[in-house]
Amino acid sequence: MSDVVVIGGGIVGVSAALFLAEAGASVTLLEAEAVAAAASGRNAGSIQHPMDAVRSELYEESVAIHRRFGVIGDEAAGLLVVGPDADAAVAGAAAFPGLRAEPLDAAALRAVEPEMAEGLDGVLVHGTGYPAHPAAATHRLAEEARALGATIVEGVRAVPEVVGGRAVGARADDGTLHAADRVLVAAGPWSSALADPTGEWSPVSALWGVTMQVALPPGHGVRHRIEEWDEPFDAGVQFEATPLDDVTVLGASRTIETPDETTYAAAILSRAARFLPILASARTVKAATCARPVTPDGLPLLGPVPGVEDLHVAAGHGPYGISLGPASGRIAADVLLDRSAVPTAFATDRPSLGRGAHA
Template sequence: MSEFLVVGGGVIGMMTTLQLADAGHSVTLIERGRCGREASWAGGGIVSPLYPWRYSAPISRLSTWSEGYYPELALRLLEETGIDPEYRQRGLLYLRVSDEARAMAWARQVGKPLERVGPDFLYAKEPAVVPGLEEALWMPTLGSIRNPRLVRSLHARLAAMPGVTLREGCEVTGFRMAAGRVEAVATADGEVSGGQVIVCGGAWAAGLLAPLGVSLPVRPVKGQMILFRAPPGLVRRVVLMDGRYVIPRADGRVLAGSTLEEAGFDKTIDAAARESLWESAVAIAPALAGCEVEHHWTGLRPGSPDGVPFIGAVPGVANLHVNAGHYRNGLVLAPASTRLLVDQLLGREPIVDPAPYRPGREG
């Protein structure tokens, strides 16, 4: 029996497992499909909330910590696995920002580099963006990561660690309780026992906990994205305009996203969303109109009432914990939110005050 049992193999579950294993503990990770193939794979990989000045302090604290951690993590995983997560710190250009004064005030308050730039600077950085703009906001420190490769490298690292057991293709069907604690996790392949149980089920977390009488206000929020096959250098860095974005990859491909849809667990793609995403991308970088749309996909974000994740012990169950509800910022917040929970699990001084994230808080 492992000391820790993690339910859910997305980036939150895998980073939780990695940190516990790094601390010398045995961990079993249970994933109903393949690790990292849901929202962790589907997102864009921007290592910041889209408009960070519009978010609450609890999200800002986690995102700031995570942003500083990603370069180190990417280098570590490349060295240990040979799989490059492609962390790129090329900055972000904000076009047509409606609340510019608020953005600049936020940047001064938190000490974040953010500056207003003119057309010469803008088109020197991104010649392909829509012509005729007179200004933009420039955040030079922002990075992005190629999340499908991040999850591949995390999976490869965990598979090589002696204290880690990966059980993929193993769906959790319930929990066996005794004396106010989880005795075992029931799966389609039989029961699995662990000392402490951590639910990292993303959009499915509420459904996993409901049979225990635990009400977690996390719901699926559908998002669709498209991928252009573009020549390297057409788009050089992340560009955001009117709530939509384009994200370049090292090989030239450009992601464009994303939709926000309240559609339950429906993961179908549709032509209207594809057209809307194409139009938004071409409005940002007109040259993309001549590039093939190579792929169109969807993912389910774990929405929560205020966008602040639920991190910590589940009230009323002695050995049950949760880390879910990151909404649009799962990858952004993953290093910090998993570190915060692991700090609590191991009795360490937490990196931030855990109170705003506690399960059972009023939302």
Template sequence: MYDAVVVGGGIVGSSIGYHLARAGVNTVLLDRNDEGRATTAGAGVISAATSSRTADDDWFEFATDAVGYYPELVSQLECEGYSDTSYGRLGTIGVAIEADELESYDETVARIDSRQSDLAPVDELDPAAAVDRFPPLAEPKRAFHHPGAARVNGDVFARALRDAGREHGLTTMTSDVTEVRIDGDQVTGVETASGSRFDAEHVVIAGGAWSSAFGEQLAVEIPVTPKRGQIVHLEHPNADTGTWPIVKAFRHHYIVPWPDGRLVVGATREAGVGFEPRLTAGGIHEVLEEALRVAPGLADATVVDRRVGLRPVCADGMPVLGAVPDIDGAFLATGHGATGLMLGPYSGKLVADHVADTGSVPDHFSVARFEDSSETK
């Protein structure tokens, strides 16, 4: 028998498993390795300041804490012998390439300026200086630099969490959980498609876009749906891309540099597609067209990979974290949308602390908020 079962091995579930094991909670992480997992197909921009969500106070406070937790967690993993986390702080340059982006540019700068007590200031860049920092860039009409942004490879970071977790006693298995077992109002474990049973007093559903499948069993609505995101990996020959900043334009796309000439460009935001993690001609065209609009110097780059993921988007845009009402031992950790790689490790820590009864999750992330909302209609 285990103390806790974590269902889902993306960056959120891996963080929960790691933090529970580190706290001495006997934990098993069960993952079925879904095709289209968001963790695998995210570019990994870690920046609360430049997100369009910055104006939302609750989201911003949480995201700022999550971004701030990354260096602490990376240092902790390094001390435990896991230095290959992929985390790197690069800074961001925001660029308005065309006139129709200037309004969004000004709004972003104003939001960051309004948060000066929480964020480092942005520095206005001469357009030519922006090109110096990111040579393939088209010369922008306006540009700023923000030093706080970082990037992370979701798969690499999640693997480091699981590997470190196993050193603390975490058990990980490939398994398809089909049922959360409940006796009265108490969780007793889970059952898998193969008929295996895992007994436990606590079960955490961290299944990304697939989490809502457990709503009926838990007698609660989990309003999380998949939103498809397609990205492209490019290789730019003879370029020191490891020193370049992240580029944020103002049509909801980005360019994220990695060492050895690699850049990740994306992403589409496709709602209403269901559970279809398909690469599409239109999606790849959108990604490449926008990348070349912003950075025409990438036209000769080699396409080395294309990825697609289903982001778990919650009805109100906020994650669902914490205990399930009226069922002791049941917890949720899902609904991070396109910001799962930014928020996931910190979300995992908070939920793990909640399970271990050493901390709590803010009430406004509880799934109970949807019950409350429906009652007032």
């Protein structure tokens, strides 16, 4: 029997397992497929500031955790914002120490990012945009969790076992009960359905996205995390690029329904080539589709599931999973161990979640 069973092997689940084990708790993590199989391994590959006050502390702590375990170094690549709404980045960055927004005209933009198309201007936000290979952060934290004594079992699909209004563990598809004093559901967009199969409590939903990995021709590269700031999306896609050691990650799409990967990958590449013409000569390495977990107010969901004793949830980070997940996992662990309370902004019964927040 474990102190805690965690359901879900994404960045939030493995972070919670790490901090639970570090605190001396016995923890078993059950993952239906493989660690980082979903959004935590299919993201845009950038750890970056959300530029809002509510989530900024999660970001700062997550950056410190990523540094502690060698996921990122001390220097950020910088976030380069282009598009009609780029000037909003100046005001957004101004509210946070450590971020400095530098407006760039077309010549200055091409000086810092030579592959950019001519005639564009933008804003360079220093101090954020840490490249991290999509699955690297999650695998590194899972490795550390195992080293601290956490048991991580892949290929086991499980649901919370609730008896008399209290969670007593997780029941696997083969009927095995993994007994525990408390259960944490950290299953991304599927968290609500696992926590409450009736559907009455459903504050987390799926927002689907497609990303691509491409290899640029020799001698060419991207230096910064780049994002197009423009609403609404053009044909469901918007340009973003993250430089990694061997590939550049391109994105992204946002759809409520599961997208056709081939169609959206072509649309992403076409739009991205407007900003980075060299992409016309790039080699496609792979495309990836994932569901991002979102909430009605855009804020993570951390803490006890209303109406069920000893059942907790940690989900709803949207496109900021690897940017906010480690700190969220730490908070989830502390709440499970009765060492701290859930921050009000991330409470599971907050009014901003709407009707679906209350069981």
